[in-house]
Amino acid sequence: MSQYFQEMETLYIILLLFVSIILSLIAIIYKHRYQDKLPNLPPGNLGLPFVGESLDFLSKGWKGCPENFIFDRLRKYSSEIFKTNLFLQPVVILNGVAGNKFLFSNENRLVETWWPEFVNRIFPSAVETSPKEEAKRMRRLFPRFLKPEALQRYIGTMDMVTRRHFALEWGNKAEVVVFPLAKSYTFELACRLFLSIEDPSYIARFSHPFNQITSGIFTIPIDFPGTPFNRAIKASKLIRIELLAIIKQRKKDLAEGKASPSQDILSHMLLSNDADGKYMNEVQISDKILALLMGGHESTGAACTFIVKYLAELPHIYEAVYKEQAEIIKSKAPGELLNWDDIQKMKYSWNVACETLRLSPPLIGNFKEAIKDFTFNGFSIPKGWKLYWSASSTHKNAEYFSEPEKFDPSRFEGKGPAPYTFIPFGGGPRMCPGNEYARLEILVFMHNLVKSFRFERLILDEKIVFNPTPKPEMGLPVRLIPHKA
Numbered sequence: 001m002s003q004y005f006q007e008m009e010t011l012y013i014i015l016l017l018f019v020s021i022i023l024s025l026i027a028i029i030y031k032h033r034y035q036d037k038l039p040n041l042p043p044g045n046l047g048l049p050f051v052g053e054s055l056d057f058l059s060k061g062w063k064g065c066p067e068n069f070i071f072d073r074l075r076k077y078s079s080e081i082f083k084t085n086l087f088l089q090p091v092v093i094l095n096g097v098a099g100n101k102f103l104f105s106n107e108n109r110l111v112e113t114w115w116p117e118f119v120n121r122i123f124p125s126a127v128e129t130s131p132k133e134e135a136k137r138m139r140r141l142f143p144r145f146l147k148p149e150a151l152q153r154y155i156g157t158m159d160m161v162t163r164r165h166f167a168l169e170w171g172n173k174a175e176v177v178v179f180p181l182a183k184s185y186t187f188e189l190a191c192r193l194f195l196s197i198e199d200p201s202y203i204a205r206f207s208h209p210f211n212q213i214t215s216g217i218f219t220i221p222i223d224f225p226g227t228p229f230n231r232a233i234k235a236s237k238l239i240r241i242e243l244l245a246i247i248k249q250r251k252k253d254l255a256e257g258k259a260s261p262s263q264d265i266l267s268h269m270l271l272s273n274d275a276d277g278k279y280m281n282e283v284q285i286s287d288k289i290l291a292l293l294m295g296g297h298e299s300t301g302a303a304c305t306f307i308v309k310y311l312a313e314l315p316h317i318y319e320a321v322y323k324e325q326a327e328i329i330k331s332k333a334p335g336e337l338l339n340w341d342d343i344q345k346m347k348y349s350w351n352v353a354c355e356t357l358r359l360s361p362p363l364i365g366n367f368k369e370a371i372k373d374f375t376f377n378g379f380s381i382p383k384g385w386k387l388y389w390s391a392s393s394t395h396k397n398a399e400y401f402s403e404p405e406k407f408d409p410s411r412f413e414g415k416g417p418a419p420y421t422f423i424p425f426g427g428g429p430r431m432c433p434g435n436e437y438a439r440l441e442i443l444v445f446m447h448n449l450v451k452s453f454r455f456e457r458l459i460l461d462e463k464i465v466f467n468p469t470p471k472p473e474m475g476l477p478v479r480l481i482p483h484k485a
Helices: 002-035 052-062 067-079 096-105 117-122 131-146 150-169 178-195 202-215 229-255 265-271 280-312 313-328 340-344 347-359 435-452
Strands: 081-086 089-094 109-113 175-177 364-372 374-376 379-381 386-390 453-457 463-464 470-472 479-480
Touching: 052 067, 052 081, 052 463, 067 081, 089 096, 096 386, 096 470, 117 229, 150 178, 150 340, 150 435, 175 178, 178 202, 178 265, 178 280, 178 435, 178 470, 202 229, 202 280, 229 265, 229 280, 229 463, 265 280, 280 347, 280 435, 280 453, 280 470, 313 347, 340 435, 347 435, 435 453
Parallel strands: 089 386
Antiparallel strands: 081 089, 109 364, 175 479, 364 386, 374 379, 453 479, 463 470
């Protein structure tokens, strides 16, 4: 009799789960249809229940043309604002200067930054404050370390690390694959400047889980053992464990006078308090360091790779960059490291870097969430709906950049592009706080690159893929031609 009741109980639980799943599916489908019938929404299509248009959005990136998702719908709906459904969420995509200005100007008033749930699974936050409060804290914290005046003293260190990288990883080689080398370079530099880690073998081991995160962010988010998404979640946990150990040791070293309060951003975070006199705890600091290490090497690694690509393709651009850098080399004593004045002379080189960022931006777009009902261009945006901006909607738009597919550094001479047209680092209060750091890192890389080599692409028709940043499918193999002594 007891076994009978146990079997009935099991059957009841299974039936209850089945009914719950069916009801959940019905609720999602009803909500999906209801959302599409709200009044005065932008034109567009929410697609199928559950998947929406997510597969098309992702596949365009996997195929190397994420902007086609945007431009196909701009043509279809004849509107710079349209609705879709991405990652189980109704999304309104705003395009053009007006859309960029509206989103960046209304951060924390009408919208706030939002990430899909699968990204939050990889980067769970220990912060319980609202995004608005967290944004204020970060704006107070990071500028003190990442503003130009603070970064000036690290230019020599950047140059030293970069020289060593080229000597060890590029020197005495006939051919190299650029993308993995660029990422290892930017990761080594981030470890050195953010955490004061210098041991190459430790940095190499530490970089492995970061690569697993990159590989798993924009895959199909299935958390089963062995899937890229599952490996990314595990890698994030491993990194946090490692960071917590580093943070604990730094606290001890600071207390014993073995570490300097100003030596890097980790010491800065440990010793900085907010307006209420509160300090971040170790877990919160590990969150911020993880984000900085990801952003501080993934995007700039991609940028450096594409700079090599365009310099290899365009000899006249290479010659102009080389000429500018050669003048700086002539002004230096043998072995003398770069300084702030040298960086200020690299105007054409930075124009080339900016044109690279226009054509191949590491950050192709980002999500926001409406925190209240509002209207834009006569269309209603309901509270809770997600919004998305795309760099390509202006970067590759002939309305803002004539011959948008042409590589033309002169676009950035004088006053440069109009406001809200060139947005490789985002904009508004949530603009990437490390944009000045990225500028220095890229320019120091370019200086050491062209003073050492010319180079030729080995795969002329190499495909570009996105996951999540752009990269050449085979990593951009090049043949190196060292300058004659």
